[in-house]
Amino acid sequence: MSNAIRVGVLGFGGLGQAAARILAPKSEMVLVAAADKKGYVYNPAGLDTQNCVSAYNQSGSVGHVAEYGVLSNDSIADLIANADVDGFFLALPNLPNTFMADVTRQFVASGWQGVLVDALKRTSAMEQILALRGDVKNAGITYMTGCGATPGLLTAAAAIAAQSYAEIHNVKITFGVGIANWEAYRATIREDIAHMPEFDVEKARAMSDAEVEALLDQTNGIIALENMEHADDLMLELAGICSRDQVTVGGIVDTRNPKKPLSTNVKITGRTFEGKISTHTFTLGDETSMAANVCGPAFGYLKTGVWLQKQGLSGIFTAAEMMPQFVK
Numbered sequence: 001m002s003n004a005i006r007v008g009v010l011g012f013g014g015l016g017q018a019a020a021r022i023l024a025p026k027s028e029m030v031l032v033a034a035a036d037k038k039g040y041v042y043n044p045a046g047l048d049t050q051n052c053v054s055a056y057n058q059s060g061s062v063g064h065v066a067e068y069g070v071l072s073n074d075s076i077a078d079l080i081a082n083a084d085v086d087g088f089f090l091a092l093p094n095l096p097n098t099f100m101a102d103v104t105r106q107f108v109a110s111g112w113q114g115v116l117v118d119a120l121k122r123t124s125a126m127e128q129i130l131a132l133r134g135d136v137k138n139a140g141i142t143y144m145t146g147c148g149a150t151p152g153l154l155t156a157a158a159a160i161a162a163q164s165y166a167e168i169h170n171v172k173i174t175f176g177v178g179i180a181n182w183e184a185y186r187a188t189i190r191e192d193i194a195h196m197p198e199f200d201v202e203k204a205r206a207m208s209d210a211e212v213e214a215l216l217d218q219t220n221g222i223i224a225l226e227n228m229e230h231a232d233d234l235m236l237e238l239a240g241i242c243s244r245d246q247v248t249v250g251g252i253v254d255t256r257n258p259k260k261p262l263s264t265n266v267k268i269t270g271r272t273f274e275g276k277i278s279t280h281t282f283t284l285g286d287e288t289s290m291a292a293n294v295c296g297p298a299f300g301y302l303k304t305g306v307w308l309q310k311q312g313l314s315g316i317f318t319a320a321e322m323m324p325q326f327v328k
């Protein structure tokens with residue numbers, strides 16, 4: 001335990017809670033801190049996942065965890081100031097679209113040094129993060145961005161698959177997500193609604209839960225998306241693989257059924273040095289949930305971030321530039 005990486009999870013909704021459950025049996029990482037909008041919990045000896053989940057779901061905040069919980073309206077700042085953490089997974093909503101960049105500036109200003117990992121989705125949100133490159137590097141923070149499923153696992157798979165080709169023609173990501181009820185992942189669903197025709201981030205953010213319900217009633221719980229603004233494009237461009245306009249992302253989210261409406265996959269088409277045109281396809285197993293495919297890679301990249309930091313490398317790296325390491 002003493003050598004384990006001390007992890008904090010910011011945001012304790014759908015992904016934050018899944019992250020805590022994923023870490024519970026690990027020996028190389030220990031969850032010591034978590035925060036939500038109304039409080040935080042910190043125990044240097046490790047958190048009890050079940051206590052945190054119960055406090056959050058029954059009383060509305062991990063700040064209600066007995067002995068270690070603290071209620072706060074500025075939970076992120078208070079946690080940074082009071083906790084000894086090696087790396088944070090930012091399982092926060094990016095609503096407004098500038099929120100994650102604001103949190104990053106908060107970390108830089110605090111003087112904290114360590115590893116940050118996000119599962120950011122929008123290209124315009126990642127551009128804001130990348131604009132902070134110099135500040136993050138100078139602060140001694142190693143920031144791994146776009147490290148969920150898409151962007152994340154699928155973008156990294158595309159970067160590897162591209163190696164067979166002399167020229168990349170296109171990268172097509174198609175995701176299928178099935179969740180039993182939208183309330184378990186409110187931010188994810190609001191951010192998906194923001195991609196629907198006639199919606200944007202601000203409109204989706206302003207919707208009440210009843211309005212989200214009403215919209216989902218109209219679509220029978222299905223959100224179908226195409227040509228999404230997803231940072232996979234920027235990440236593959238930065239990695240030198242193709243230009244961003246060669247990358248497309250779309251998918252179907254069923255908010256009323258945990259079964260995936262389609263198999264999540266990425267197709268990478270290109271031309272080999274012999275002149276053959278071909279397509280590699282990487283398909284995720286249908287039994288794997290969104291939470292497994294987001295939080296698994298996020299911690300794999302967190303481990304990579306710690307490894308980079310031990311070598312004195314700070315700054316911002318994307319999932320397409322690095323391999324995730326496996327957390328035991």
Ligand code: NAD
Binds near residue numbers: 011076120184186
């Ligand atoms: P959620 O709505 O279930 O939970 C959000 C949590 O953040 C809540 O616990 C809330 O209390 C907390 N929070 C909100 N504002 C806060 C603040 N100011 N300070 C501290 N805590 C605050 O969210 P979710 O559905 O788990 O999604 C989290 C993020 O993950 C979203 O931005 C979503 O887009 C992203 N995501 C990425 C991928 C990917 O593959 N890259 C996939 C799914 C979700």
